[in-house]
Amino acid sequence: MHSDNVKDDMGPEGDVRSRGDAKERIFVAAxxxxxxxxxxxxxxxxIARAASVPLASINYHFGSKRDLMEAVYQRVLGADGRRSSxxxxxxxxxxxxxxxxxxIVRTFIESTLxxxxxxxxxxxxxxxxxxxxxxxxxxxxxxxxxxxxxxxxRSALMRALPGLPEDEVLRRMYFLVxxxxxxxxxxxxxxLLGRCAPSTVNDPETLLHALMPFIVGGMEAPATxxxxx
Amino acid sequence: MHSDNVKDDMGPEGDVRSRGDAKERIFVAAxxxxxxxxxxxxxxxxIARAASVPLASINYHFGSKRDLMEAVYQRVLGADGRRSSxxxxxxxxxxxxxxxxxxIVRTFIESTLxxxxxxxxxxxxxxxxxxxxxxxxxxxxxxxxxxxxxxxxRSALMRALPGLPEDEVLRRMYFLVxxxxxxxxxxxxxxLLGRCAPSTVNDPETLLHALMPFIVGGMEAPATxxxxx
DNA sequence: GTCTATAAACGGATAGAC
DNA sequence: GTCTATCCGTTTATAGAC
Numbered sequence: 001m002h003s004d005n006v007k008d009d010m011g012p013e014g015d016v017r018s019r020g021d022a023k024e025r026i027f028v029a030a031x032x033x034x035x036x037x038x039x040x041x042x043x044x045x046x047i048a049r050a051a052s053v054p055l056a057s058i059n060y061h062f063g064s065k066r067d068l069m070e071a072v073y074q075r076v077l078g079a080d081g082r083r084s085s086x087x088x089x090x091x092x093x094x095x096x097x098x099x100x101x102x103x104i105v106r107t108f109i110e111s112t113l114x115x116x117x118x119x120x121x122x123x124x125x126x127x128x129x130x131x132x133x134x135x136x137x138x139x140x141x142x143x144x145x146x147x148x149x150x151x152x153x154r155s156a157l158m159r160a161l162p163g164l165p166e167d168e169v170l171r172r173m174y175f176l177v178x179x180x181x182x183x184x185x186x187x188x189x190x191x192l193l194g195r196c197a198p199s200t201v202n203d204p205e206t207l208l209h210a211l212m213p214f215i216v217g218g219m220e221a222p223a224t225x226x227x228x229x
Numbered sequence: 230m231h232s233d234n235v236k237d238d239m240g241p242e243g244d245v246r247s248r249g250d251a252k253e254r255i256f257v258a259a260x261x262x263x264x265x266x267x268x269x270x271x272x273x274x275x276i277a278r279a280a281s282v283p284l285a286s287i288n289y290h291f292g293s294k295r296d297l298m299e300a301v302y303q304r305v306l307g308a309d310g311r312r313s314s315x316x317x318x319x320x321x322x323x324x325x326x327x328x329x330x331x332x333i334v335r336t337f338i339e340s341t342l343x344x345x346x347x348x349x350x351x352x353x354x355x356x357x358x359x360x361x362x363x364x365x366x367x368x369x370x371x372x373x374x375x376x377x378x379x380x381x382x383r384s385a386l387m388r389a390l391p392g393l394p395e396d397e398v399l400r401r402m403y404f405l406v407x408x409x410x411x412x413x414x415x416x417x418x419x420x421l422l423g424r425c426a427p428s429t430v431n432d433p434e435t436l437l438h439a440l441m442p443f444i445v446g447g448m449e450a451p452a453t454x455x456x457x458x
Numbered sequence: 459g460t461c462t463a464t465a466a467a468c469g470g471a472t473a474g475a476c
Numbered sequence: 477g478t479c480t481a482t483c484c485g486t487t488t489a490t491a492g493a494c
Binding site: 003023038039040041102168171172175177179181182183207210211212213214215216217218219220222223224225 | 264267270288357401403407408411439441442443444445446447450452453454
Binding site: 053054055056057060211 | 478480
């Protein structure tokens with residue numbers, strides 16, 4: 001431990017960095033623990049210990065545990081704002097023509113993947129967080145930006161699938177979000193399904209790539225099954 | 230058994246019923262609360278209050294909170310043992326020919342739905358529990374019977390989709406399980422996607438029916454996308 | 459077997475020294 | 477701003493009367 005004027009020797013950035021570091025470490029620890037264990041099962045003391053800060057520091061920087069949770073979700077999901085702009089760019093290139101289902105689905109999946117790589121200190125660890133956002137019970141932490149993005153995807157899919165009733169498109173979009181969330185959540189269900197190379201199956205990136213033909217096939221399927229044996 | 234002869238006046242079924250009632254009420258309350266709120270967020274006191282039993286009664290009948298959780302999962306998932314026999318019956322009728330993807334998927338979905346209606350006192354409430362089984366962090370509660378059932382589905386799908394590589398079939402089965410679990414989990418994500426008649430969208434039974442063509446289309450899709458604009 | 463009372467530990471949040 | 481010590485409610489689990 002050092003006394004007050006030791007920090008002053010580092011100049012102004014010393015102060016800023018020490019503040020930022022503590023807050024950032026709390027952020028990373030909270031993101032990791034909430035993701036791995038869920039909100040209710042994670043205690044403030046676990047977060048403090050993982051971030052190597054005193055317990056009171058969390059309340060000082062973030063307020064309550066609930067506030068901390070909302071801050072984590074806001075940052076992670078808020079970084080997703082570019083999803084709609086990717087769609088905009090595609091539609092501009094198409095010159096007014098409807099996008100294909102493949103294009104829309106690929107944009108959704110790739111921006112989700114990009115979200116899991118950039119702007120996130122914890123990178124590989126955080127992958128479950130968005131998936132968990134849909135399953136965590138209680139009040140929803142999902143920011144309003146997300147609603148707008150989903151609306152953009154909805155209208156694009158409506159145009160791409162004119163043969164389907166509107167509510168059917170909506171349901172299939174529900175399935176699209178759900179299955180991506182499920183894969184992002186990354187729960188290892190494969191041990192249920194028998195042996196397989198774990199790297200092939202558990203890596204979210206590989207899985208989401210394999211997901212493409214599956215989703216497109218599902219999206220473009222007829223509303224009612226032809227075969228009914 | 231018991232020292233007091235007061236209870237003997239009710240006859241043997243009096244004893245059995247009183248034991249069964251308390252234990253059963255605890256079971257139902259636990260199933261409901263674990264399902265609605267998750268394991269960590271549910272306290273023994275909530276369960277005791279919902280079941281109208283004293284707190285100590287839970288520990289007497291079930292041991293620890295963890296033991297209670299495992300008992301609930303065992304009973305709910307264990308009731309799923311008929312899934313494989315449904316497949317067996319189909320294959321016997323087919324006389325050695327491979328089942329169609331539609332048949333397999335329908336069997337999976339319908340037995341999942343049947344599971345949510347029968348052999349469960351809480352009926353409508355429990356719907357999320359199986360879905361949650363795949364997402365609840367921590368050690369897994371999934372009984373070994375499930376692994377065998379999944380193996381049966383895996384081999385049936387392998388035969389139904391001879392054009393796909395084995396690991397691709399496995400991945401698509403992963404998607405099948407995932408999306409059914411997601412819909413069963415029943416988290417209301419539809420407010421993200423814009424307005425829609427809630428009854429059409431939130432009712433699991435309707436959703437799972439709409440899921441059929443989507444999944445079959447995804448299952449039968451080519452391994453690589455033809456269109457790549 | 460049922461229930462009250464309590465033990466022992468843990469939870470989030472804060473007061474106050476520095 | 478940082479950190480120690482603490483308050484106080486809640487948690488799981490059990491002891492012991494009936």
